[in-house]
Amino acid sequence: QKEVEQNSGPLSVPEGAIASLNCTYSDRGSQSFFWYRQYSGKSPELIMFIYSNGDKEDGRFTAQLNKASQYVSLLIRDSQPSDSATYLCAVLPNDYKLSFGAGTTVTVRA
Amino acid sequence: GAVVSQHPSRVICKSGTSVKIECRSLDFQATTMFWYRQFPKQSLMLMATSNEGSKATYEQGVEKDKFLINHASLTLSTLTVTSAHPEDSSFYICSAPKGLRGAGETQYFGPGTRLLVL
Numbered sequence: 029q030k031e032v033e034q035n036s037g038p039l040s041v042p043e044g045a046i047a048s049l050n051c052t053y054s055d056r057g058s059q060s061f062f063w064y065r066q067y068s069g070k071s072p073e074l075i076m077f078i079y080s081n082g083d084k085e086d087g088r089f090t091a092q093l094n095k096a097s098q099y100v101s102l103l104i105r106d107s108q109p110s111d112s113a114t115y116l117c118a119v120l121p122n123d124y125k126l127s128f129g130a131g132t133t134v135t136v137r138a
Numbered sequence: 139g140a141v142v143s144q145h146p147s148r149v150i151c152k153s154g155t156s157v158k159i160e161c162r163s164l165d166f167q168a169t170t171m172f173w174y175r176q177f178p179k180q181s182l183m184l185m186a187t188s189n190e191g192s193k194a195t196y197e198q199g200v201e202k203d204k205f206l207i208n209h210a211s212l213t214l215s216t217l218t219v220t221s222a223h224p225e226d227s228s229f230y231i232c233s234a235p236k237g238l239r240g241a242g243e244t245q246y247f248g249p250g251t252r253l254l255v256l
Contacts, residue, residue, distance in 0.1 A: 060243060071231045071250040072182070116181070118245075124235070125172070126245055130181050 031055060034117050034129035042137050047104040049132050051117030060120040061093055061100045065113045072116055107136045141165060142234050144248035151222055152256055158218045159251045161232030167212035168234035176229045188215040222255045
């Protein structure tokens with residue numbers, strides 16, 4: 029079983045819509061949760077991190093964490109073409125090595 | 139701005155040569171850094187953990203004699219691909235954690251080094 033699983037893509041949304049990305053993880057001892065954005069040919073860029081249960085908002089991005097369900101999500105509101113990228117969910121378990129999901133490719137249609 | 143830098147950003151070399159890649163944390167100290175490799179359309183693969191003052195720890199299947207890691211200081215780790223072959227061509231990315239270990243630690247990635255071995 030993979031340690032971090034993301035909803036399979038690709039995900040295509042119209043400009044201005046909400047993009048919803050989901051992620052589940054297996055290690056209950058995980059302490060920190062991250063969403064990275066990776067454009068083609070570039071390295072991952074941190075866009076959100078969350079440590080506590082609940083919601084965390086930063087601009088058009090909202091991360092949600094539910095440790096009981098071992099679930100973390102990312103919402104992108106008012107999606108823009110520049111949001112088209114692969115989004116990586118990452119979880120920091122007890123060994124402090126980030127575990128990544130396979131990524132979800134998002135395409136925002138103009 | 140960038141918090142982790144890598145050099146070079148791109149390198150082309152002949153088969154059999156060695157290539158050194160540098161990773162620097164720019165405004166913080168990192169006793170640990172991580173090296174990843176990413177092939178086209180695949181996810182990041184952790185290769186090894188670079189530890190300042192001690193030996194690197196390698197993930198299963200990664201040859202330590204081929205991928206030499208030296209954590210020379212609290213802000214610098216180097217990865218040397220020895221006797222590179224075309225199959226080593228990939229995108230190599232380092233990361234460094236910043237903040238308190240555990241909840242509060244955030245990993246930042248360098249811009250990556252694209253290696254092409256001819």
